[in-house]
Amino acid sequence: MNRAPRAQIVVVMGVSGVGKTTVAKGLSTVLGWTYAEGDAFHSEANVAKMAAGTPLTDEDRWPWLRSIGEWMSAEIAAGRSAVVTCSALRRVYRELVRAGRPEVVFCHLVADPGLIGDRMERRADHYMPASLLPSQLATLEPLEPDEPGVEVSVDGEAAQVIARALAALDLQPPGTRTPRDTRTREGNTR
Numbered sequence: 001m002n003r004a005p006r007a008q009i010v011v012v013m014g015v016s017g018v019g020k021t022t023v024a025k026g027l028s029t030v031l032g033w034t035y036a037e038g039d040a041f042h043s044e045a046n047v048a049k050m051a052a053g054t055p056l057t058d059e060d061r062w063p064w065l066r067s068i069g070e071w072m073s074a075e076i077a078a079g080r081s082a083v084v085t086c087s088a089l090r091r092v093y094r095e096l097v098r099a100g101r102p103e104v105v106f107c108h109l110v111a112d113p114g115l116i117g118d119r120m121e122r123r124a125d126h127y128m129p130a131s132l133l134p135s136q137l138a139t140l141e142p143l144e145p146d147e148p149g150v151e152v153s154v155d156g157e158a159a160q161v162i163a164r165a166l167a168a169l170d171l172q173p174p175g176t177r178t179p180r181d182t183r184t185r186e187g188n189t190r
């Protein structure tokens with residue numbers, strides 16, 4: 001029987017400035033998957049708060065996380081695989097995003113804080129000030145072993161990082177799978 005493969009959702013997570021947008025866009029292009037920018041789901045109030053240099057609270061983040069989850073559910077219902085950025089700093093946030101969606105896997109981007117700070121300082125067209133990096137790092141709870149996902153270093157050029165993320169996630173661009181790979185993955189409920 002010819003069954004359509006289940007949709008997969010990759011959440012590219014990590015602190016502000018670590019490279020989520022860069023990597024998520026790259027993955028979606030290579031894989032031909034839908035892409036969404038998690039920042040676009042923030043309320044104007046959240047954006048204004050961050051732009052003013054004030055960290056968001058849990059209460060600020062819950063509605064934002066729920067909107068991202070709703071977007072994922074729509075993609076899953078349509079049978080589309082997708083990549084979305086979402087800082088997903090705390091485990092409870094990731095649990096909210098995953099709840100009822102076994103298709104979700106996280107790609108946690110990591111780097112030396114100095115490297116992230118440099119990249120943020122050089123980025124001109126973004127509301128998030130580099131001064132919020134310490135609070136992002138303090139809030140971050142790295143992926144735990146029982147959570148679905150991988151950790152990927154963003155050291156090096158963007159193309160290298162995207163290739164590293166694909167390999168860590170065990171994803172191949174369409175057309176590059178051998179029949180043997182296809183058989184293996186059909187039976188894999190990861």
Ligand SMILES: Nc1ncnc2c1ncn2[C@@H]1O[C@H](COP(=O)(O)OP(=O)(O)OP(=O)(O)O)[C@@H](O)[C@H]1O
Pocket residue numbers: 014015016017018019020021022023039085119120122123124126128154155156157158159161
């Ligand atoms: N591998 C890389 N090498 C050099 N520069 C990079 C790399 N990845 C990202 N950058 C640059 O670093 C800055 C931050 O990257 P990006 O905007 O993708 O991060 P982000 O995690 O999406 O940030 P935010 O959460 O604040 O939106 C950008 O100016 C981007 O062009």
Ligand SMILES: O=C(O)[C@H](O)[C@@H](O)[C@H](O)[C@H](O)CO
Pocket residue numbers: 015016017039042056061086087088089128136
């Ligand atoms: O949880 C948070 O504090 C926010 O999502 C931030 O991480 C920003 O949205 C993002 O990084 C934009 O710069």
